[in-house]
Amino acid sequence: MAELEVIPENPVEQFLRMERIPHIWCAGCGIGTSVNCFARALIESKVDLDKVAIVSGIGCTGRVAGYLKLDSFHTTHGRAIPFATGLKLANPKLKVIVYSGDGDLFAIGGNHFIHAARRNLDLVIICVNNLIYAMTGGQVAPTTPISALSSTTPYGCYEPPFNLPQLAEAAGATYVARWTTFHVRQLARSMKEALNKEGFSFIEIISPCPTLYQRRNRMGDGLDAMKFYKQRSKIRNGAPTSEVAFDINSDIIVGKFVDRTRPTLLGTMHHQLRERLGEKYACVEEVACH
């Protein structure tokens, strides 16, 4: 009986707005799984939780901000990254994480993604990629595989999808990884690394959408998707991102693909202004200036 008295709390609960649980995500959806990994990463990265800000756009993954008991912002569709840009620049002490979906970040928000990566602003971008617009009922996304059925491609998708890791690397991201929701420990580790890394980090999480992707494409439920990921994933850390395009008919290449250093936006800004203005430069962040 003594054991009962020491039952610890579920480690994710300290990060959740428990009065809002149960959440709205479907049975077998992978977003909650990714949140578990994020909770573990927050613990292990030892970041100051009062300085963490979560920014989401719109969509199923866009609801993550609303469940996390941190400073959290549910913004407009596609604009989580520019909102995060304002947050970070106005208070560089914040650790700013953008947590959103593939449609939000790469269709309506695609322009902001490449520009934030180009600037190398110190942000962590977590993209739950369920290959579809789920919240609105299963429409084709810029990540939907060729020939997959969606409510707006009833005869199969005929647009090639983005290779997100390659896009991120080409645009300038300093950290790029992809995991599926099956790879919980690796994903948590990547999230921790991204939280502790300076610069623009990007993590893609391939995740089941049992209701609007698996079912319409006769791929079973969430558990079937997880078994599929287990069976078809190949871990290739350091793989060239040009070789990791997601293709439902071949292996899913997962791993940490990019981990490099580039000067961050705040760093280059302070450097340039200090060089041109000297002592006249009223640096708002003294530490970064020297």
Add this chain to the structure above:
Amino acid sequence: MAKGSVSIIVERCKGCGFCVEFCPTKVLALSSAFNSKGYHPPYVVAPEKCSGCDLCGMYCPDFAIYGWKIPSNGKPGEDSEDEE
């Protein structure tokens, strides 16, 4: 003597089966009973096999289950990484 244990919050469960499928030591099974939302939650079939690895906790999309290590005589449990 089990090295770990799991807690299940039956009413939060949506019966996805992730925890049962991916438990490395096969501690869990889905119950034939329903929770009040009509889902089949997991239950512990082999408590002695639990290592407390908390993989179930990391997988559970509904925050309805988690595992922990049982300290043996005040000593913290072995931190074994039971990776799939």
Add this chain to the structure above:
Amino acid sequence: MTADPKGVLTGIHFLDGDFACAEGCLAAGARFAAGYPITPSTEVVERFAQRIPLVGGTFIQMEDELAASIAIQGAVWAGAKAFTVTSGPGFSLMMEHIGYAAMTETPCVFVNVQRGGPSTGLPTLPAQADMMQARWGSHGDYEIIALSPSSPQECFDLTIRAFNLSEQYRTPVLLMMDECVGHMTEKVVIPPAEEIEIYPRRLTNKPPEAFQPYETDGDLVPEMVHAGMGYRFHITGLTHDERGYPAMSPVAQDKLIRRITAKIRNAAERISMREEEGIDGAEVVVVSYGITARVAQRSIELARRKGVRVGKLRLLTVWPFPDWRVREIAKQVKAFVVPELNMGQIAREVERASCGAARTVPVPHAGGTVHRPEQILEAILEAAK
């Protein structure tokens, strides 16, 4: 409180309206701006980009106006006072985020240096054709505050007022300039910092456990907190309750929308700024704003020389519209004459507010230049008949 002297360029200057607006932002305490180049507004952020590293703050040129108009709101929630600047096409792109600011009650300032439209229109030439868009441009129901300066001096003064109103009512405030005022160079007097009144942000004193982001104690404006202060709060553009949590119900919608509209409507008389002259005993009153008010001044003088009793009602605050004042005046005059650089936008408001008690004579103009004083004079003479 009074202005932070670091941002105040006290003295007598010779500035155009765009530069005066930038100085107004700095004097008001804005330490963050995001923009995207667009004629004829770009000089505002060009000046800000030059000055802000010397004052302490950040300018970022974003990839588009959608980004600029939400980046400033991120900066506000991180603790800065922030603004963006644009013109017609960019203003259209910013509409969704004006709604986001209204819904989340994010104090910030949007400057629109108006040019001819629709679409790309007349990039380098003036218009006042975005006045209704300013009022109604974002979807859903909300109230807005919009100010309209007629001179570079007013670009400075009203920019400070815009920031103050945005903080007082926690609402986006629009500064509706036009190309003429933006590019007109005149004397601008910037007073000493201690003479500039600043409305401070309404930060809460409550501890995190007692604080709810949208709880109001009696007055209709909730207190704020910033990211990083340890409150672990939530903000959403969804309909929300006092906790800031999504609340998908007609009851929550009713409560929220009534409050965010009432906080402006109830204060409309306090917010409204007008210049009135010669209204008592007038037969005709000219209602105007922005650059057109300066042309109308000449027309009023010409009409008076011809013996017509003409009054002037100049709107420095266009939204909320001073219904109550127009209704009062309507009972005493034959007609209103409403010249504006559009095909009749504020004229409709005048007609609505006068409730049929006086005639409204619009003097529409498609933009590209200003009215000739004779055009407005003709309308005054016709209205006085």
